Amino acid sequence: MRPTRSSATIALLGAPTAHLRSIRKIWVDELIDESRWQTYISGLNAEWKGFTLCSTVMLAVDISFLAVPGVQAASGDSQSAATISIYASVISSVCALRVISVILAGQIRSHDVDSVGGGVRSFLSHMRKTLRRDEALAVMFSLPYSLLLWA
Numbered sequence: 001m002r003p004t005r006s007s008a009t010i011a012l013l014g015a016p017t018a019h020l021r022s023i024r025k026i027w028v029d030e031l032i033d034e035s036r037w038q039t040y041i042s043g044l045n046a047e048w049k050g051f052t053l054c055s056t057v058m059l060a061v062d063i064s065f066l067a068v069p070g071v072q073a074a075s076g077d078s079q080s081a082a083t084i085s086i087y088a089s090v091i092s093s094v095c096a097l098r099v100i101s102v103i104l105a106g107q108i109r110s111h112d113v114d115s116v117g118g119g120v121r122s123f124l125s126h127m128r129k130t131l132r133r134d135e136a137l138a139v140m141f142s143l144p145y146s147l148l149l150w151a
């Protein structure tokens with residue numbers, strides 16, 4: 001993935017590049033380096049737990065701002081820039097929570113990826129077949145981070 005040429009990398013604030021490097025170090029020629037995989041997956045799980053907490057807090061703060069009198073425009077008036085940015089933040093926070101809890105964590109839980117002897121090879125093979133490239137997997141893994149930053 002060329003960071004200067006990929007619009008996804010720019011939109012996701014460069015996060016896919018780091019995940020792509022890690023994935024390519026872990027899975028070389030259909031062989032998995034167990035120590036690197038253990039480090040990567042435990043770091044990813046810890047990162048997602050932190051993102052879940054931050055997304056939940058951001059969502060609560062955004063909703064609290066919307067409850068403040070005067071933030072939302074009266075009926076018939078156009079919405080203020082603050083209200084629109086709060087709505088965008090709510091959408092990003094909800095998307096980050098959904099991506100982490102439903103899509104990514106569900107994919108990882110459905111395969112036994114805690115050990116190389118488990119479903120790591122089938123998980124990576126399935127992802128590569130489904131997404132067709134390592135770059136797409138890197139983009140997918142970087143979504144929670146980027147959505148949280150956009151929120």
